[in-house]
Amino acid sequence: EADIYQTPRYLVIGTGKKITLECSQTMGHDKMYWYQQDPGMELHLIHYSYGVNSTEKGDLSSESTVSRIRTEHFPLTLESARPSHTSQYLCASSELEGGFNEQYFGPGTRLTVT
């Protein structure tokens, strides 16, 4: 198992609430990623970071935001949750050098917005 953690594992929340999904890794990886996994199980990159104070939007447009103040921490925030945000969110990390390195995934957060 990789040393990458996500909390909470499951979250049920009402529409309009602000939520933050936590992701932390203890491997010292510079690169971190957030994916959204839809019910059809496809993975879509929504945010990534190359290091502290670096964040970029991914291939799938998302209303969420991210921050990277510390190397090990890459939280994702939804200011106002909506039912369309219901999904599984996966965090991952990889080493910076080479671009050939595999990504290590956390266990995921399953979000349900009612």
Place this chain on the structure above:
Amino acid sequence: AQSVAQPEDQVNVAEGNPLTVKCTYSVSGNPYLFWYVQYPNRGLQFLLKYITGDNLVKGSYGFEAEFNKSQTSFHLKKPSALVSDSALYFCAVRADNTGKLIFGQGTTLQVKP
């Protein structure tokens, strides 16, 4: 643009039989290919990767994959399937030199006793 396709939504195989999960790719330049497995309610686990060298890559849990440049394929294989291999499998290709990956749509492997 880089892309990867998994033509089968589901593969069914009997325990003890060999299994193959298919993946084809389209890249400009050298392909860097990966296989991941996802068990229910879990994140993805890395199985193996092809960067360069031998076309047959060996990975975790007895899995291997064969890189075929002429057919632009990177099929995942195992000589003898286990019921515990039942899971969702993803093929991925490196998008660019930033480390981003592009994932296929996933193939569910069902191994029956």
